[in-house]
Amino acid sequence: MATTLYAHRLSQPSRAAEMLLRELAIEYDFHEIDFAGGETRTDEFDAINPFQTVPALVVEHDGETLHLAESQAIMMTLCRIAEDQHVAQRWYPGEQDIPRSSKIDQWLAWYHNNLRRFDMFHHIMNLHLTLPMLKREIQATLLEPLQEGLRPGLERLEAHFQHQQRSGHAPTLLGDEHPTIADLAMGCELYQIRAAGYRFDGYPQVDAWLEGLARRAHFQHVSEAVDAQGREIRQQSGDYLALDTFG
Numbered sequence: 001m002a003t004t005l006y007a008h009r010l011s012q013p014s015r016a017a018e019m020l021l022r023e024l025a026i027e028y029d030f031h032e033i034d035f036a037g038g039e040t041r042t043d044e045f046d047a048i049n050p051f052q053t054v055p056a057l058v059v060e061h062d063g064e065t066l067h068l069a070e071s072q073a074i075m076m077t078l079c080r081i082a083e084d085q086h087v088a089q090r091w092y093p094g095e096q097d098i099p100r101s102s103k104i105d106q107w108l109a110w111y112h113n114n115l116r117r118f119d120m121f122h123h124i125m126n127l128h129l130t131l132p133m134l135k136r137e138i139q140a141t142l143l144e145p146l147q148e149g150l151r152p153g154l155e156r157l158e159a160h161f162q163h164q165q166r167s168g169h170a171p172t173l174l175g176d177e178h179p180t181i182a183d184l185a186m187g188c189e190l191y192q193i194r195a196a197g198y199r200f201d202g203y204p205q206v207d208a209w210l211e212g213l214a215r216r217a218h219f220q221h222v223s224e225a226v227d228a229q230g231r232e233i234r235q236q237s238g239d240y241l242a243l244d245t246f247g
């Protein structure tokens, strides 16, 4: 099946979709979209994805060309149409296992309305790039409220993983050895701020879960750009990015 992913590797949902393509061994063309430079707002991209966001997927299936926006829909669709259904159903079993799928749906919905709402990476970039005199202001007015907003979500995740551990389950959202698309979505979100210097010191189980995901070969490879960006930010921004010390 001819497959093209329009994405950028500094975009959390883009990386989740690309990692899944690799995990499912689906061959794809990668088309980088410079969303920070406004490429999602061009007429050319509008014809591919009128939602004007990355990732976007164009895939041939059963003689039809599907144009899809929204990383969660993209990941569910990839699992439905992947040739290797044995592997795909570990990530998202769809109608084959309603109880598991419904839990994955629940975590994905929660993620979008919680962790994702407090995405602070673009402000971290602003902080990194702006004049020294403006750094403290950005940190106090933009970053601190997002960190405050993120905290209840991190607490919920930490409590969930502690419960999984006490019940003898593996450190994934569903408690199985194999992660799901919900682990990928949330993992990519939190990994991005960790790369830029955020430490999950108060959340050891969240940190351990993230470590586990980050050991996967495809996760590592697709995260190289965000690792490099994070290193640059940490080296150049000094104590302005002491993100874990608020509160």
Ligand SMILES: N[C@@H](CCC(=O)N[C@@H](CS)C(=O)NCC(=O)O)C(=O)O
Pocket: 010, 011, 012, 013, 014, 035, 040, 041, 052, 053, 054, 055, 069, 070, 071, 072
């Ligand atoms: N709900 C969307 C969010 C996608 C999203 O926020 N993408 C950002 C990059 S991380 C984007 O394309 N922004 C460009 C713009 O808003 O013009 C998904 O999960 O795919």
